[in-house]
Amino acid sequence: MLEDYIARYGVAAVFVGAGIEGETAAFLGGVLAHRHLLPYWQVAVAASVGSFAADQFYFFAGRFASQWSLVQRLIRSPFLERATQLLEAYPTGFILAFRFIYGVRTVSPVAIGLSKVSARKFVILNAVAAVVWGVGITAIGYLFGNVVEAMLGRLLLHTHLIIALAGIAAVLTVSVFAIRRRLFSRRPGPGGNE
Numbered sequence: 001m002l003e004d005y006i007a008r009y010g011v012a013a014v015f016v017g018a019g020i021e022g023e024t025a026a027f028l029g030g031v032l033a034h035r036h037l038l039p040y041w042q043v044a045v046a047a048s049v050g051s052f053a054a055d056q057f058y059f060f061a062g063r064f065a066s067q068w069s070l071v072q073r074l075i076r077s078p079f080l081e082r083a084t085q086l087l088e089a090y091p092t093g094f095i096l097a098f099r100f101i102y103g104v105r106t107v108s109p110v111a112i113g114l115s116k117v118s119a120r121k122f123v124i125l126n127a128v129a130a131v132v133w134g135v136g137i138t139a140i141g142y143l144f145g146n147v148v149e150a151m152l153g154r155l156l157l158h159t160h161l162i163i164a165l166a167g168i169a170a171v172l173t174v175s176v177f178a179i180r181r182r183l184f185s186r187r188p189g190p191g192g193n194e
Contacts, residue, residue: 010029010037011046012046013025013029014029014038014043014138015046015049018046018048018050018054019050019051019053022099026043026051026138026141028141029046029138030043030044030140030141030142030143030145031144032141033141034145044139045134046134047134047138048130048134049130051130052126055109056123056126057109058109058110059109059112059113059119059126060119061110061113062109062112062114063113063119079107080107083107084114086104087111087117088115092125095112095121095125095129096128098129099133
């Protein structure tokens, strides 16, 4: 029954997840492809297109809808300044690489949208980077499936999902605490000094 749901909705879930969350969805899609529950090429395409679509959305939001509260929140992010510095120093390289740089993944398309980079240039470079990212991360998930089987033997699907969800929960928990600590440590003290 679980396998039927994955076969029916898995590719769409990878598409949405790659756009919203990113690596975890693409990676798990690769693991599911390794288990032969989804075709690898569909998972790789879904991850690539989901990532591309989300970044295009944020780029155009930065360019044409900077008054939106979501965009304003990203503009106030402490990571925007770093993304802008990298963009100014290495415009083409940064557009190709931002999705691989921890901490600037979400704010980067907004920063690029706010810059003078043309929409045409961003679309082309974003497409190239999304394909490399989508194929690469799903391939790592696919290969990780082999490692898991070599280490643990062929587990039942629900056991793999429980292990994967526990790992994701642990990584997300540590990430949230680290980001919150970093953000709160940068706030000015009562006298306005850091």
